[in-house]
């Protein structure tokens with residue numbers, strides 16, 4: 709049996725995990741993904757050996773109860789080992805195969821997969837300069853990702869307001885203006901070849917499209933879906949790049965069905 713090189717624990721489906729599963733597919737790295745729908749993770753033990761707990765387990769594991777911090781409400785069961793490996797206590801949470809090293813933040817989990825690559829795929833560049841250029845795109849994407857998380861959590865909690873919407877729109881405009889400009893001279897974001905910057909871009913845009921599920925709330929504040937409004941009019945190269953990436957055979961196993969579901973307005977976590 710092939711030995712797993714990285715274990716990831718997360719709610720599912722999670723487009724931020726797709727960053728790692730796409731990278732693993734391209735580089736042929738065996739990884740393991742564990743998890744369940746967001747609500748179900750309230751009854752899971754958050755640990756290297758993450759697993760669903762029975763009613764009896766839930767009573768026995770009271771020592772692990774932690775107040776949820778971001779995205780979750782109420783209580784979660786996080787072991788000391790989990791919190792030591794994952795100081796922010798969040799998912800997605802990745803672990804080295806022996807469980808000793810925790811890797812957090814979806815971009816860094818994706819980087820870990822690319823660093824395990826021995827195939828010379830070039831996904832994480834070929835030298836310190838190109839790798840750092842990729843990091844620059846990943847860092848600017850994270851600035852947008854922070855806002856989009858606030859936006860999507862507000863939609864989920866039925867708490868969307870104009871401030872959240874316009875803050876996210878500003879962050880999206882700023883992020884895409886750099887991507888649009890980068891795509892003027894290249895077929896891919898960083899250079900003329902696929903890199904982690906493209907994978908991250910595609911998955912974050914897919915995540916933003918989750919907003920389709922709450923279109924009524926967006927219409928109520930007199931606005932449109934951010935993913936359509938911003939992209940179709942002002943960022944044609946970015947949109948075209950997104951379409952091309954989504955259709956690739958190494959992306960589509962993660963992207964295709966998920967995208968079809970959210971675009972049809974289907975609630976993915978019910």
Ligand SMILES: N[C@@H](CCC(=O)N[C@@H](CS)C(=O)NCC(=O)O)C(=O)O
Pocket residue numbers: 724775776777778779780781784797798799800812813814815853
């Ligand atoms: N930027 C992080 C976001 C991680 C994050 O905030 N995860 C939330 C769920 S959306 C979490 O695990 N919350 C645990 C809690 O509420 O205690 C990433 O992409 O990995």
